[in-house]
Amino acid sequence: MTIQSGPGDSRLDPHLSVIVSERRRLLNLAYRLLGSLSEAEDVVQETYARWYAMSRPQQQAVESVGAWLTTVASRICLSLLGSARARRERYVGEWVPEPVPEPAEWITGRPGDTTGDPADRITLDESVNMAFLVVLESMTPAERVAFILHDVFRYPFAEVADIVGRTPAACRQLASSARRRIRAAQAPAPPTAQQARIVRDFKQAWEAKDVNALIGLLDPDATATGDGGGVVTASLDPVEGAERIARFLTGRAGAGSLTVRECTVNGRPGLVAQSDGVTVSVYAFDVVGDRIKRIWAVLNPDKLRPWT
Template identity: 65%
Template sequence: MTTPSRPDTADAGSGRPDPGLDAIMSERRHLINLAYRLLGSLSEAEDAVQETYARWYAMSRRQRETIEVPGAWLTTVASRVCLNLLGSARARRETYVGEWVPEPLPGHTEWISGRTGGAALDPAERVTLDESINLAFLVVLEAMTPAERVAFILHDVFCHPFTDIADILGRTPAACRQLASSARRRVRAARPSTTPATARSADVIRDFKQAWEAKDITALVGLLDPDATATGDGGGLATTFLHPIHGDEQIAHAWAEIARRKPGNMTFLERTVNGQPGLVAEQDGAIVTVFAFDITDDRIKHIWVVRNPEKLRHWATG
């Protein structure tokens, strides 16, 4: 993880420390939370935040002192950086080997913490921070245009007013409201009819793990939605299936085959993935695969398998 450099911790030529340094650096967690939700990649989020701090310190101290609310300035710049990255990311993902899945995060509560501000929202237009870290939610965001994604995340997740979002996107507040509304419809259409409690989801995942290790195809089928889908992401750097697998029986047979080919030094473990119960494959002390799940009506609707080692840098055993 790259730590923002501090090239101007003292006023040039005066030797006086920058009194606002601690306040500026304290914004970093909020900016990372925002950028990860906008980009779906923690690595790219770190780069975006680094660029944001670089622009802050590229200004003279006199210029910085004219900014009344530094946190708002940093949020605006970080959002613009992410908006530009989202545009280029779409082009890069067209040449990505296989399917692209958002970067999964280990179960550290720091990544679901954040800060909200601005006007209160109608509960129907509110997405909680823990919900917005869910991998299923991030996958829905990938179908949005960059402008929709920025408007929706800033407004519905971080409660920024449309007047501020308009300044970031270079559009009118009314246009930004329409962008967020369009994005909200996508999210509602993708939401399951019922979302099981975390404890119940953990039970389903545990039963799936046991059936998987036992190569029990009948039990696996019973835990999968008939229209379930499994998507693998190896990025051309790790072996996985290039195209999604559809249907409960097809997935059950594929997972039984994975169990049959499992190396003797590989272990499947229960872990929290993006705030939800999931599984990982550990081999020689390193996590080599992360499995995230979307569960509807006590059946597994989606499985995401991330094997790209570049997306597993933040995972560690224990």
């Protein structure tokens, strides 16, 4: 990314160090709000473009550059969320948030911030897992922005209100409603080591095309959702039920020729499938107890850029 000073100004931008240091946090914020790393990157670029479109006196009048950048980026995301819902209704097949690999240093937000009631907070790692992002998709744009800003990034409701354009009390209600959705939709996740073991067993059973072993690893009411974006063949509707999922996966043409490896997907154990070194699909899992409850398979190549 290239950041330049205003037109005709040869002096070093006095705000440059702040601008650069804020990029990771802005990217963190925009990804959680939009569920797309590529769109989040566009938001950050647009935010910086608006900053440098201002005159030097206008920039100097800004009391907090970080707060200004956050406000602008959040408002851009709020606007995009309104149009994104319409775009996703026209999307071919199921839309799944864009998966991100690890290590990815941008995945962590405001380090050292321990304010607030821990019992009422969602940790940064939890806020990026696929199950969490999918629940966020069910929220209204205002709910999502208020919740992410307050519960994840710890912004006070007075600041959230200025960004969303509502009163602090209204934003408190929005965040509370979003919090209830999260709690109703998500079961406590087992330890990471247990999740990794179950995903590893799933990988081995899939490679062996062992239908019975796969059924034993899946919750009887499990759901598998594929996102090909209309570009790559994927089931247009979610596949439901352990046996149907097992037979669908083992029956996929060419599945045996892929190289499948374990990896971290959005902070949790997952799988990535490659063909001749090129990533063709990424799998995220929601493990409840000792069974896999949900699988998200992303095959849309536009969403696999960070994996290439």
